[in-house]
């Protein structure tokens with residue numbers, strides 16, 4: 001049996017249908033059109049069975065049984081019952097185990113729960129479909145389908161899901177919403193004047209060590225042994241300490257440390273309307289790591305600011321710039337379970353508008369530099385290259401909508417990691433962030449070649465050390481990487497930073513590493529001043 005999934009067999013259809021196999025499995029969730037394509041080939045003359053992936057194995061929504069049945073009936077009509085199998089679209093690895101474990105109605109209400117199916121429920125759906133497919137009497141079939149139809153209908157109409165004002169706002173997005181007022185060269189000059197940062201500005205990517213004590217605080221808040229007021233005070237004192245410490249070692253653009261965040265997507269999901277959370281919906285992420293992705297079930301709306309309070313507080317503690325810190329629309333989408341009743345691009349635009357409102361609120365609150373993280377942008381690429389542009393176009397547009405509501409003087413940063421950038425570099429440039437920080441240290445800055453070859457126009461902070469390891473990088477090592485970066489990036493555009501957030505590290509190693517990063521930067525500034533006369 002050959003099993004294909006997550007996309008059309010596409011160019012390989014001709015090969016797939018003549019393979020000397022007993023059965024071919026196709027994913028009819030991601031590529032419904034391929035059933036007709038296959039049934040028009042010589043496949044129908046063979047003895048090979050066709051396994052129809054009609055139950056979505058990659059998401060958590062209930063199956064539209066009538067729709068699935070129409071695929072099954074079409075296949076049975078042409079191939080005969082004996083050659084048709086019914087299956088989930090792909091492995092159930094990506095689906096949480098059992099919806100019956102979601103017992104707390106204050107977390108997941110009955111109305112929303114009825115629209116869902118986890119792995120166990122999906123297997124039940126497969127077996128239900130088999131039973132339904134054998135019912136010959138149309139009346140009997142109609143009444144057997146009725147309950148499922150009711151649920152599917154309620155999802156189409158529910159005011160919990162559908163909010164006219166959100167849809168309207170997405171419909172009214174104009175071209176100028178995804179464009180800053182001026183081009184980067186003009187913005188850069190204005191920002192240089194307004195921000196007055198030194199050559200090779202130093203910063204970090206956002207999070208500081210999430211120590212056991214901080215995680216305990218959140219656990220205590222959840223179980224009620226710590227009041228929200230006490231929790232807030234404790235987080236504030238963490239911010240205070242980190243601000244003092246960043247000032248002491250001389251970092252130019254500070255961060256508040258993201259101590260209040262459990263996770264960079266969950267934190268936003270918890271505050272956005274249109275999201276729900278499961279209690280036990282764990283899925284494997286990679287290796288032995290598991291995540292509990294938040295679930296987007298309805299139109300996304302931001303009812304109140306999500307981060308402003310913390311950024312404003314942190315900014316009040318220092319005369320340096322405090323970077324506002326947000327997760328971008330594509331990453332929020334990519335790391336959640338998403339709706340299957342509208343295109344991903346539509347959901348992305350809704351999130352983009354919510355983040356845009358947060359960005360403009362941060363600006364209003366006096367935050368001059370705002371980072372919108374998009375580490376997952378590359379992960380969302382479709383399997384077939386022919387589909388890349390379509391995805392990248394809306395993904396980049398979503399980012400730009402989130403970033404473009406601010407004045408020229410406000411500096412927008414983005415951050416990306418886990419990525420090869422070569423094949424999407426023009427789209428990264430198209431995001432038009434004033435500054436991008438990227439993971440490059442593990443490749444000894446080789447990843448930067450893509451940016452250099454492309455003549456990447458905006459400012460870049462190539463990570464100068466690998467945060468995934470507890471090893472503290474030496475000053476010389478960082479200097480060496482910075483020199484390599486400087487060989488391909490104009491001095492004016494080069495930032496200095498670690499290659500990702502520091503939440504998984506311990507304070508001891510973080511302090512040493514960042515101190516070394518500062519020493520290396522100061523040496524580089526001195527060297528450049530002496531050799532080129534550029535004032536650092």
Ligand code: GLN
Pocket residue numbers: 205206207258264325373375415416417500501502503
């Ligand atoms: N701002 C986030 C952090 O510092 C970015 C994390 C990421 O890139 N995955 O943790």
Ligand code: ZN
Pocket residue numbers: 205375415416417418499500501
């Ligand atoms: Zn990162």
